[in-house]
Amino acid sequence: MTVQWTPKPDLPPPPLDTGFAGWLKKNLFSSFWNGLLTVAGLLIILATVPPFLRWALINAAWVGDSREACIHLGEDGISGACWVFIKVRLGMFMYGFYPDAERWRVNLAMVLLALAALPILMPQAFEKLRTALGFALAGTIAVFVLFGPGPGAAAALLLVLPFGLPHVRLKAIFEKVDAQPSAGLAARAAALALAGGIVYAAARGFEGNALPGPLAGVFIALLLGLMLLDRAPAAAWQWVFLFTVYPFIAYVLLMGDAYGLAYVETHLWGGMFLTLVIAVIGIATSLPIGILLALGRRSTMPVTKTLCVCFIELIRGVPLISVLFMASIMLPLFLPEGAHFDKLLRALIGVSLFYAAYMAEVVRGGLQAIPRGQYEAAESLGCGYWRMMGLIILPQALRLVIPGIVNTFLGLFKDTTLVAVIGLMDMLGIVKTALADTEWLGFPKEAYVFAAAVFWVFCFGMSRYSMHLEKRFQVKRH
Amino acid sequence: MKGAKLIAVMAILVLAATAAHAGILENVKKAGEIKVGVSGKVPGFSVPDQNGVWSGMDVDFGRAVAAAVFNDPGKVKFVPVTTSERFTALQTGEIDILSRNTTWTFQRDAKQGIDFCGILFYDGQGFMVNKKLGVKSAKELDGASICIQIGTTTELNVSDYFAANKMSYKPVVFESADESTVMYDTGRCDVYTTDASGLAARRTTLSKPADHIILAEVISKEPLGPAVRHGDQQWGDIVRWTLFALINAEELGVTSENVDEMMKSTNPSIKRLLGVEDNLGEQMGLTSDWVYRIVKHVGNYGEIYDRNVGPDTPLGLERGPNALWTQGGLMYAPPVR
Numbered sequence: 001m002t003v004q005w006t007p008k009p010d011l012p013p014p015p016l017d018t019g020f021a022g023w024l025k026k027n028l029f030s031s032f033w034n035g036l037l038t039v040a041g042l043l044i045i046l047a048t049v050p051p052f053l054r055w056a057l058i059n060a061a062w063v064g065d066s067r068e069a070c071i072h073l074g075e076d077g078i079s080g081a082c083w084v085f086i087k088v089r090l091g092m093f094m095y096g097f098y099p100d101a102e103r104w105r106v107n108l109a110m111v112l113l114a115l116a117a118l119p120i121l122m123p124q125a126f127e128k129l130r131t132a133l134g135f136a137l138a139g140t141i142a143v144f145v146l147f148g149p150g151p152g153a154a155a156a157l158l159l160v161l162p163f164g165l166p167h168v169r170l171k172a173i174f175e176k177v178d179a180q181p182s183a184g185l186a187a188r189a190a191a192l193a194l195a196g197g198i199v200y201a202a203a204r205g206f207e208g209n210a211l212p213g214p215l216a217g218v219f220i221a222l223l224l225g226l227m228l229l230d231r232a233p234a235a236a237w238q239w240v241f242l243f244t245v246y247p248f249i250a251y252v253l254l255m256g257d258a259y260g261l262a263y264v265e266t267h268l269w270g271g272m273f274l275t276l277v278i279a280v281i282g283i284a285t286s287l288p289i290g291i292l293l294a295l296g297r298r299s300t301m302p303v304t305k306t307l308c309v310c311f312i313e314l315i316r317g318v319p320l321i322s323v324l325f326m327a328s329i330m331l332p333l334f335l336p337e338g339a340h341f342d343k344l345l346r347a348l349i350g351v352s353l354f355y356a357a358y359m360a361e362v363v364r365g366g367l368q369a370i371p372r373g374q375y376e377a378a379e380s381l382g383c384g385y386w387r388m389m390g391l392i393i394l395p396q397a398l399r400l401v402i403p404g405i406v407n408t409f410l411g412l413f414k415d416t417t418l419v420a421v422i423g424l425m426d427m428l429g430i431v432k433t434a435l436a437d438t439e440w441l442g443f444p445k446e447a448y449v450f451a452a453a454v455f456w457v458f459c460f461g462m463s464r465y466s467m468h469l470e471k472r473f474q475v476k477r478h
Numbered sequence: 479m480k481g482a483k484l485i486a487v488m489a490i491l492v493l494a495a496t497a498a499h500a501g502i503l504e505n506v507k508k509a510g511e512i513k514v515g516v517s518g519k520v521p522g523f524s525v526p527d528q529n530g531v532w533s534g535m536d537v538d539f540g541r542a543v544a545a546a547v548f549n550d551p552g553k554v555k556f557v558p559v560t561t562s563e564r565f566t567a568l569q570t571g572e573i574d575i576l577s578r579n580t581t582w583t584f585q586r587d588a589k590q591g592i593d594f595c596g597i598l599f600y601d602g603q604g605f606m607v608n609k610k611l612g613v614k615s616a617k618e619l620d621g622a623s624i625c626i627q628i629g630t631t632t633e634l635n636v637s638d639y640f641a642a643n644k645m646s647y648k649p650v651v652f653e654s655a656d657e658s659t660v661m662y663d664t665g666r667c668d669v670y671t672t673d674a675s676g677l678a679a680r681r682t683t684l685s686k687p688a689d690h691i692i693l694a695e696v697i698s699k700e701p702l703g704p705a706v707r708h709g710d711q712q713w714g715d716i717v718r719w720t721l722f723a724l725i726n727a728e729e730l731g732v733t734s735e736n737v738d739e740m741m742k743s744t745n746p747s748i749k750r751l752l753g754v755e756d757n758l759g760e761q762m763g764l765t766s767d768w769v770y771r772i773v774k775h776v777g778n779y780g781e782i783y784d785r786n787v788g789p790d791t792p793l794g795l796e797r798g799p800n801a802l803w804t805q806g807g808l809m810y811a812p813p814v815r
Contacts, residue, residue: 088528097530267557329563332570343572423559423567425518433518433558435656436525438792442683444656 056081056449067439085443086450089434093450096270096425102262106273108147109250113280115139116158116246120238121465124472129163132234136160150259154249162237243284266344270425272454274344278351278416278426283409285352290359291398295389297360298367308360315357321418323350328422347419355412362404366397399473406466410459427451502574502706502713503547503763511553514540515573518558521679522787522795523579523599532556536577538782539598539704543575543720545775546759546768565590568707575717576705579675581631586705595718597703600799600808602696603635604674606681609689611668616695623648625658625667632672635698659683673700678793715762723769725811726751727778729802734777737770751814758814769814779809 012018016025029035059080061070070082086093095103119126119135126132136159144152254277257263269277296308315323327346335341370393378388398405420429431447434440506512516524516536524534541551559567559578568576569591579601580586582594607613607622616639626633628651640647650667652658659680662670670680674696681687704721706714727733730748732740740748749755752773753766760766776782780802787795801807 092526092528092530097526100529265555267555325562329566332566332572335570421560422563423557425558429558433526434528436519436521437527438521438525438679439527441521441679441792444660 054080081446082443083446085440085446092271092430092434093427094272096274096430097268098264098270098273099268102264104147105253105261108151109253111143112155112158112249113246115155116238116242120242123235132163136163158241158245158249162241163234266342269344271430272427274424275416275427278348278419279413281348282351282355282412286355286359286412287405289352289356291363291394293356293360294363294367297364312357312360315354316361320354320415321421323354324418324422343422344424347422347424351412351416355408358408359405362401362408363397365404366401367393369400370397402466402470402473406462410462413459413462414455427454502710503716506547506574511555512540512544512547512575513555513557513573515559515564515567515576515578516556517578520579522675522791522793524556533786535599535782535786536579538776538786539577539721540575542724542772542776543717545771546716546720546764549771551775565592568592568705571707579702580705582701582703591708592705593708593714594703594705595714596721597701598721599675599702601673601675601700601702603632603671603698603700604677604696605693606670606677606690607668607693609691613693616693616697617643619647619669620645621647622669623650623667624669624671625650625652625662626671627652627655627658636671639697655680675787675793675795678795682792712763716764719762720772722811723751723772723814724779724782725809726814727769727773728780729804729811732773732778733781734773737773741770747813
């Protein structure tokens with residue numbers, strides 16, 4: 001007789017192992033010590049977060065524009081944060097002493113930077129020419145509507161041209177001219193002279209200074225290089241524009257004294273704006289210099305190598321604050337009376353060189369991680385030094401050290417606050433002056449919390465972007 | 479423009495050995511503005527408001543010099559300088575006047591290559607205590623814990639004072655004034671000490687200002703005054719006599735409101751001061767109505783004091799030693815004649 005064996009239905013899992021209770025047991029109370037840690041953590045959160053929220057949100061003063069708005073107590077008799085203080089001072093915190101009527105120039109410079117950098121930062125979103133052109137046009141129109149025709153033209157130059165230029169074949173044009181052998185050289189020279197003349201005329205907008213000549217020279221040199229290059233992809237043009245045209249536009253916009261813009265001295269710059277100026281310039285210059293230093297340090301040429309090693313070790317051996325002090329206190333003593341470097345320029349050079357040294361070591365770490373075989377493979381393909389580095393070694397090395405590079409950038413961004421020791425009014429410096437206002441004495445907590453929040457937003461953004469980059473450049477290794 | 483500046487620097491480097499320097503007054507007139515180094519962080523002395531407009535005693539003094547030179551108190555550029563770079567900035571000509579609540583001491587005057595031009599504010603270190611302690615005099619502070627900022631002369635002054643009076647104390651040192659104030663407020667220490675002007679400012683930030691008193695004893699001399707670079711007598715005279723003119727104007731009762739009527743005064747001292755008689759200002763490289771300009775635009779010393787730190791301001795400082803010598807204070811200026 002066969003007995004049909006029927007298994008009993010499965011028992012449900014123990015109630016403590018499923019659902020929410022199960023999750024709790026597994027993750028928070030898996031052992032006695034883990035349970036203790038959970039309870040302690042909860043207690044710490046309970047002890048700190050509710051009082052902070054009560055101070056920062058519930059009892060806080062949000063409306064009003066004078067100190068009186070803040071002299072009140074919450075319903076439970078505990079006074080809260082006085083955000084009115086921040087609100088009243090926001091203009092100062094963001095722009096420093098930059099004149100009210102001219103602050104649109106700062107905004108425009110930042111908007112242009114954001115628009116010009118966006119396609120570089122997220123190229124995958126701009127792969128289709130149509131999206132890219134649409135973005136460039138929309139950006140140009142937006143700037144035109146918001147800021148007027150002049151800024152609109154600048155935006156067009158910066159945004160549309162990089163997408164248009166790849167479709168112009170300079171070499172092809174000249175090859176046609178070259179068909180008549182005698183005309184070739186003359187045509188090129190004439191084209192260069194014409195372009196230089198246009199730039200020179202445009203630069204005449206600067207009242208009474210020596211800018212037009214050098215500017216036209218730089219432009220001609222740039223064109224000369226481009227003639228040899230023939231076609232470059234849009235991405236390359238974007239980089240070129242970001243590092244040549246944008247700094248020029250930003251300089252004119254922020255400093256003024258040209259094209260009818262009022263002159264704004266750098267000692268009026270301050271607040272978040274100054275912090276961003278130092279951070280952006282520091283980041284944009286320290287990486288290229290750092291890469292060159294790293295290559296120099298690994299070079300086999302004794303002089304180059306010694307120079308790079310000395311520079312890196314010297315700079316890494318002293319704190320940034322002493323570099324800044326040297327730049328602001330010692331340097332002027334060596335210069336004759338009445339001769340001044342701009343204080344901001346001194347600080348910028350200090351910050352850039354300091355972080356270039358750190359960047360060099362980060363990049364060197366990446367270079368060392370590339371196997372010898374890669375160098376040999378490159379050489380066997382007949383690549384010279386710069387091609388080997390630029391096309392094969394550096395792309396791999398830099399990808400490896402993205403976290404290190406971004407780490408250095410974050411350090412740079414936060415270290416910009418050190419310029420306060422040489423009397424520059426960066427974000428933190430301006431916050432400190434606000435604390436001394438006799439009308440608003442006694443709100444240091446609000447000011448520092450605000451400054452910390454602003455810094456956190458920027459640093460967190462950079463850190464997330466670096467993770468995104470790591471994912472994008474991740475290579476599956478089998 | 480940077481390039482042009484660099485070239486200029488090089489050119490000057492080459493010429494520096496031979497070229498004679500023009501006076502500061504010439505340079506200032508050419509530039510159309512006076513560069514005044516200020517702190518930017520001291521309540522009542524120099525601080526920018528929410529629109530970036532500067533105010534304070536140190537600031538108003540800079541404006542007074544601008545009024546004397548240009549007849550326009552706005553032709554002055556305030557440059558925030560830190561404590562460590564202030565003397566260098568003055569020596570290198572980055573600023574023309576240092577008006578940054580700087581204490582006049584022997585070493586600074588003799589060795590730092592700068593000249594002090596009189597005393598704008600007599601400050602001195604004092605003590606603040608909670609009324610609950612029942613302390614009436616600094617002599618009763620034996621054994622007290624004291625909140626001090628690290629690395630300042632206040633730290634040394636306290637040490638000297640307690641040693642001289644054979645008392646003991648427990649120092650509780652902090653990095654910044656803000657921090658030590660908060661700690662004093664929470665009861666971390668019994669006594670808070672800093673300069674008297676700072677004490678008054680700090681008291682307003684406490685949670686219950688009325689519960690605290692500032693003891694009468696002042697244990698150090700902190701004469702604060704403007705300074706100029708050593709070696710330009712004319713500019714030093716202008717700055718020094720601007721300060722004296724402010725004090726003389728108060729002594730003679732000339733204010734920004736009545737200065738126009740005072741021009742018709744028959745008092746010979748007032749006539750000389752305002753340049754109705756004699757042309758004293760011209761002997762200094764200014765115009766004869768230089769004091770009129772100062773008082774008209776900025777006011778006299780008393781007005782500056784009341785506007786920035788006086789009893790009606792949040793700082794609420796009584797004149798004390800900063801009253802005129804005729805009213806029991808120390809403010810005394812040589813006559814303009």
